[in-house]
Amino acid sequence: MNSSIDDPINGTQAFKASMRAQWDTAAPGWNAHTTDIRAWLHKPTDAMCRMAGVRAGLRVLDVAAGSGDQTLAVAQAVGAQGYVLATDLSPAIAALARDNAIRAGFANVETRVADGEDLGVPEASFDAAVCRLGLMFFPDPLRGLREMHRALRPGGGVCTMVFSRPEKNPCLTILMSTALKHAGLPARDPFLAGGLLSLGQPGRIDALFRSAGFHDVATTALDAPFCLPSVDHYLAFVRSSASPILQILRQLDAASAEAAWSEMRDRLVAFGTQDGWEGPNELLLTAGRRPEEAT
Ligand SMILES: C[S@@+](CC[C@H](N)C(=O)[O-])C[C@H]1O[C@@H](n2cnc3c(N)ncnc32)[C@H](O)[C@@H]1O
Numbered sequence: 001m002n003s004s005i006d007d008p009i010n011g012t013q014a015f016k017a018s019m020r021a022q023w024d025t026a027a028p029g030w031n032a033h034t035t036d037i038r039a040w041l042h043k044p045t046d047a048m049c050r051m052a053g054v055r056a057g058l059r060v061l062d063v064a065a066g067s068g069d070q071t072l073a074v075a076q077a078v079g080a081q082g083y084v085l086a087t088d089l090s091p092a093i094a095a096l097a098r099d100n101a102i103r104a105g106f107a108n109v110e111t112r113v114a115d116g117e118d119l120g121v122p123e124a125s126f127d128a129a130v131c132r133l134g135l136m137f138f139p140d141p142l143r144g145l146r147e148m149h150r151a152l153r154p155g156g157g158v159c160t161m162v163f164s165r166p167e168k169n170p171c172l173t174i175l176m177s178t179a180l181k182h183a184g185l186p187a188r189d190p191f192l193a194g195g196l197l198s199l200g201q202p203g204r205i206d207a208l209f210r211s212a213g214f215h216d217v218a219t220t221a222l223d224a225p226f227c228l229p230s231v232d233h234y235l236a237f238v239r240s241s242a243s244p245i246l247q248i249l250r251q252l253d254a255a256s257a258e259a260a261w262s263e264m265r266d267r268l269v270a271f272g273t274q275d276g277w278e279g280p281n282e283l284l285l286t287a288g289r290r291p292e293e294a295t
């Protein structure tokens with residue numbers, strides 16, 4: 001994520017190549033933590049599916065699907081008469097989504113390697129679309145939303161899930177600021193395109209939905225604490241699968257990277273509870289609908 005995205009062609013392509021490589025590397029770690037991720041995101045995922053209008057028999061597009069945890073939830077909801085296309089920029093993580101769908105016995109899931117800003121699916125070919133914790137990584141999220149709008153039939157619903165403001169996601173802020181400090185890099189504007197918190201600015205994502213042509217746009221903020229047995233469980237998750245943090249620390253030698261992890265631990269331990277560890281997170285679920293009449 002070092003690439004400048006100011007250059008509209010080369011910058012964006014380099015950014016996406018870097019993003020793809022990061023998630024190819026983090027794919028096994030993200031997949032290995034599916035149980036923790038599911039416990040963390042189970043309720044918000046159910047809400048996302050409801051808000052997108054996912055129900056039995058529908059064709060659903062899952063954008064930036066990762067290793068497919070929410071894909072399986074959607075596949076279950078649409079049933080054997082429905083269909084899910086899980087898409088992701090990273091071939092490695094998309095392959096895991098395919099394996100997971102097969103292992104779970106879903107014959108109604110297909111996977112495809114695709115940039116969410118250029119999905120290559122036919123116009124109006126889906127009834128609903130979801131995107132869980134992916135849109136904030138797009139250098140041009142408006143383009144991503146326009147693609148979802150184009151892919152939906154008139155009347156079709158979408159719901160995306162992104163992180164909200166930095167203050168509501170303090171662990172992410174701690175991880176990012178500590179990594180940047182140890183890498184000798186300046187603090188970043190958290191709302192810079194393509195970053196973890198880039199769509200958390202109040203009102204921003206609703207404005208993007210409307211610009212993309214969606215109607216009935218509404219955002220719900222949900223508390224989604226990440227509850228784990230200890231801070232070390234959280235760090236194990238971050239160390240194997242939090243690709244934006246890993247990308248920054250990759251530039252450091254082993255001892256310097258360990259110093260960064262150690263400082264992160266010192267700061268994150270403050271979220272310990274009587275029962276374990278609870279990292280606060282707030283998520284924004286934004287829903288919209290492609291209008292019946294073309295706009
Ligand atoms: C935090 S993971 C979320 C994965 C999955 N949706 C989940 O919630 O478990 C972010 C995903 O976004 C994908 N991604 C990032 N930029 C993308 C883009 N431009 N198009 C499609 N997928 C992208 C990454 O490859 C990664 O799989």
